[in-house]
Amino acid sequence: MKNIKLKLARVEKDLSQDELSKIVGVSRQTIGLIESGKYNPSLSLCVGICKALSRTLDDLFWEED
Amino acid sequence: MMNIFKRKKMITDERVENVRNKIYKEMYHVILAICLVSALFKLYKYGAGSGELYLELVIIVAGGLYYLARSIFLGVFWDEVEMHDRTSKTPMSRKTIFGTVALALIIAIFMGVNSAVSYADSSSQGIWYFVLVSFVSVMIYLPILLLFFGGIYLLAKKIGMKNSEDNKKL
Numbered sequence: 001m002k003n004i005k006l007k008l009a010r011v012e013k014d015l016s017q018d019e020l021s022k023i024v025g026v027s028r029q030t031i032g033l034i035e036s037g038k039y040n041p042s043l044s045l046c047v048g049i050c051k052a053l054s055r056t057l058d059d060l061f062w063e064e065d
Numbered sequence: 066m067m068n069i070f071k072r073k074k075m076i077t078d079e080r081v082e083n084v085r086n087k088i089y090k091e092m093y094h095v096i097l098a099i100c101l102v103s104a105l106f107k108l109y110k111y112g113a114g115s116g117e118l119y120l121e122l123v124i125i126v127a128g129g130l131y132y133l134a135r136s137i138f139l140g141v142f143w144d145e146v147e148m149h150d151r152t153s154k155t156p157m158s159r160k161t162i163f164g165t166v167a168l169a170l171i172i173a174i175f176m177g178v179n180s181a182v183s184y185a186d187s188s189s190q191g192i193w194y195f196v197l198v199s200f201v202s203v204m205i206y207l208p209i210l211l212l213f214f215g216g217i218y219l220l221a222k223k224i225g226m227k228n229s230e231d232n233k234k235l
Contacts, residue, residue, distance in 0.1 A: 026078040039080050 001037045006060050009053045010035075023052040093128070100124050137217065143225025146218075158218065165214045166207065173202035 010020050017035070021028045026045065033039035034049075041049070046061050053060070104121040111117045136142040146157045177199030185191035 027081060030078050030080040033080065042079055045079055 001063070003035050003037055003060070006049065006053075007035045009055050009060060013053055015053075020049070020052060024048045097125065097128070133217070137221045138224060140221075140225050140228045142217075142221040143228075146221065147225070161214050161218050162211075165210045169203055169207040169210050172206050173199040176202040 010017070013020075015023075017031045018028045021031045024031070024045070025048070030039060030041075030045075031049075034041050046057055050057055050060055100121045104118050107115075107117045107121070133142075136145075150156045177195040177197075180198040181191040181195040185194045
């Protein structure tokens, strides 16, 4: 499932996938795959992304039914 | 000045690492397949017992033993046993014993048939050879195999228990 929340938060911060990936310390493709829902990130990577975007895990990774 | 000696923390991308591990896993299968093909080729060309197969056997057996030892000492072996026992009616301990006995019997029957076919002159002698060699084989192989597989099981259990004790302290 696509992670639209992550994409929106990134765009709100005015960051490209490439810029976010550099802050978090992963490859650009990894960010792209997380946003498109094709990669399941570990908790530590989720936390890293949340910190980079000044959001909480709930904001970005909790799926409401 | 100190910065020269401080190694910069390597940035690793977990996804890249996961994919790389997957490739390593596949690579191992490729190596095993090549080994198998090579062994079959040598078996066909030189026949069994020529001693040409040692390298292939070492590669296959050493790889297996390395995996076994690592999985025992990292506690993964016992994790799998616990998960197996959660769902299975027959616990792994019993399966280990049954499997070992079955393996010893298979080896014994194979040895018995081999000596009966190879060395006996009459059918009554063949049966006698079969019984004798099978019995002695069981006597030899059953304790050795039980010690080996039982030892693996108990060692894995000990390490697994130790790991969970450590976790309780935290």
